[in-house]
Amino acid sequence: MAAQLCSTCNTLLAENGRPCSRCKPSPYLPPMAECAVPTAHFYPQLWRDIFNFRGRLRRKHYWLGVLYNLLLLLAVNFVVGFIFALFKLGDPAPLCLLLAVPFWAIGVSMAVRRVHDVGRRWYWVLVPVVGFVFCLMAGHAGSNLFGPAPKAPAGR
Numbered sequence: 001m002a003a004q005l006c007s008t009c010n011t012l013l014a015e016n017g018r019p020c021s022r023c024k025p026s027p028y029l030p031p032m033a034e035c036a037v038p039t040a041h042f043y044p045q046l047w048r049d050i051f052n053f054r055g056r057l058r059r060k061h062y063w064l065g066v067l068y069n070l071l072l073l074l075a076v077n078f079v080v081g082f083i084f085a086l087f088k089l090g091d092p093a094p095l096c097l098l099l100a101v102p103f104w105a106i107g108v109s110m111a112v113r114r115v116h117d118v119g120r121r122w123y124w125v126l127v128p129v130v131g132f133v134f135c136l137m138a139g140h141a142g143s144n145l146f147g148p149a150p151k152a153p154a155g156r
Contacts, residue, residue: 042064051105051109053113055146056114057116063135073100
């Protein structure tokens with residue numbers, strides 16, 4: 001690939017296609033999208049909102065939350081099982097079930113807020129297949145009965 005120079009100041013441009021730092025960006029370049037909420041920073045918010053069943057949750061944050069919950073729960077259960085096996089303490093299942101309760105509460109809270117984003121009421125979470133399908137659907141673009149859209153419109 002041939003090196004490109006800035007048409008204004010003749011400095012070498014970066015390979016990512018961004019304009020040089022000394023010049024203003026060209027109005028002909030497409031805007032660079034910025035994520036309003038960094039993906040890694042929303043998970044602690046899920047723990048703070050463990051009993052929050054109001055509002056809406058984006059599809060991306062729902063599925064990442066499900067993935068993070070599953071991975072963290074597996075890690076906790078592995079550590080508990082390892083400690084029980086190391087010290088020969090017996091069956092770790094009761095403790096593992098007790099430790100799974102907060103993860104279950106977060107999952108229910110996320111599912112209710114996800115179903116709200118689709119415009120449905122909380123009780124649809126109780127119907128397993130229908131609730132799962134609603135969690136796969138895209139949310140309403142604008143405000144609905146359950147609050148404003150969790151994802152800001154593009155370009156704002």
